[in-house]
Amino acid sequence: MKLDGTHQRSITRTADGAGARILEQRELPWVVKWVELRSAHDAEIAIREMWTRGAPLIGATAAYGLAMALAEDGSDAALDAAYAQLLESRPTAVNLKWALDQVAGAVRPLPAADRAAAAFARADAICDEDVALNQAIGAHGLELFRTLHAKNPDRPLNILTHCNAGWLATVDYGTATAPIYLAHDAGIPVHVWVDETRPRNQGALLTAFELAGHGVPHTVIADNAGGHLMMTGQVDAVIVGTDRVTANGDVCNKIGTYLKALAAKDNDVPFYVALPYTTFDAATATGADVPIEERSGDEVTYVAGEGGRIRVTASGAANPAFDVTPARLVTAYVTERGVRESV
Numbered sequence: 001m002k003l004d005g006t007h008q009r010s011i012t013r014t015a016d017g018a019g020a021r022i023l024e025q026r027e028l029p030w031v032v033k034w035v036e037l038r039s040a041h042d043a044e045i046a047i048r049e050m051w052t053r054g055a056p057l058i059g060a061t062a063a064y065g066l067a068m069a070l071a072e073d074g075s076d077a078a079l080d081a082a083y084a085q086l087l088e089s090r091p092t093a094v095n096l097k098w099a100l101d102q103v104a105g106a107v108r109p110l111p112a113a114d115r116a117a118a119a120f121a122r123a124d125a126i127c128d129e130d131v132a133l134n135q136a137i138g139a140h141g142l143e144l145f146r147t148l149h150a151k152n153p154d155r156p157l158n159i160l161t162h163c164n165a166g167w168l169a170t171v172d173y174g175t176a177t178a179p180i181y182l183a184h185d186a187g188i189p190v191h192v193w194v195d196e197t198r199p200r201n202q203g204a205l206l207t208a209f210e211l212a213g214h215g216v217p218h219t220v221i222a223d224n225a226g227g228h229l230m231m232t233g234q235v236d237a238v239i240v241g242t243d244r245v246t247a248n249g250d251v252c253n254k255i256g257t258y259l260k261a262l263a264a265k266d267n268d269v270p271f272y273v274a275l276p277y278t279t280f281d282a283a284t285a286t287g288a289d290v291p292i293e294e295r296s297g298d299e300v301t302y303v304a305g306e307g308g309r310i311r312v313t314a315s316g317a318a319n320p321a322f323d324v325t326p327a328r329l330v331t332a333y334v335t336e337r338g339v340r341e342s343v
């Protein structure tokens with residue numbers, strides 16, 4: 001199947017209802033491959049090795065993983081073991097724990113034989129809800145963008161984004177991209193600066209692919225270009241997604257987000273964070289308490305692109321995958337309930 005970047009659900013149940021079908025994202029946009037996950041182990045590997053990624057989509061995948069585990073064995077012991085196995089597949093996105101808690105909470109009061117069906121139903125509901133949340137985020141973000149564009153109506157609204165917080169990172173529409181898609185569809189001339197987002201290049205590979213599929217004008221930039229573009233008046237707003245917003249409003253997101261927020265502050269460019277309630281972690285006080293995933297240095301020393309991987313340094317590398325943007329640098333949070341200055 002050819003995928004042209006037009007948004008669609010990035011996770012569904014398999015045709016027989018017993019598994020989950022996901023887009024294998026590691027070789028996008030060069031290779032389009034849908035794969036079927038048939039066990040909790042499959043789901044764990046898909047999350048850990050980033051076949052699937054993005055906070056809400058990680059949660060949805062884990063929810064189906066738990067359902068698949070219960071289809072094999074509906075006991076308390078199996079539930080607890082699969083919960084723990086899936087929870088440790090990636091540490092930073094709080095949607096993972098949220099989704100596992102949703103499914104586990106729904107099935108625990110039930111007899112073992114009834115748990116799998118109820119877990120699949122809960123996972124389906126999580127997916128449906130994610131789509132609705134993102135549409136609501138989009139509707140509120142659209143009005144925000146309309147207001148911003150009215151300040152400079154004679155030129156396109158220049159939005160900068162980091163990483164991929166689009167339909168490939170959620171069940172559909174995306175968080176940070178939903179307002180962009182709706183603004184474009186509403187006739188607001190939008191142009192997006194797409195941070196390439198080293199080391200894994202989710203911007204250059206995934207966000208650009210999505211925007212092209214939707215017909216949104218965009219330009220991929222090196223991660224280091226954003227500060228210059230802001231200083232020279234070429235960015236009207238920054239909008240990013242997030243893996244976890246803590247009780248005080250700190251924002252954990254893909255490495256490099258913090259530097260964009262600093263540059264935005266210094267240049268009076270509004271910095272927006274799009275999130276559904278499933279990404280808000282009221283139980284964690286500040287960003288300093290969020291576990292930051294440390295991934296393999298190979299993701300830095302090699303760059304993957306069309307035709308394979310090339311080595312870009314002979315030295316070793318460190319690879320912290322997320323950073324924390326302090327709440328004081330956030331202009332507003334774009335949520336399904338509206339645009340808020342604090343969480």
Ligand SMILES: CSC[C@@H](O)[C@@H](O)C(=O)COP(=O)(O)O
Nearest residue numbers: 053054055163165169241242254
């Ligand atoms: C709506 S997705 C928000 C975040 O999860 C996204 O911006 C991000 O950082 C994804 O990181 P990834 O490491 O690709 O899973």
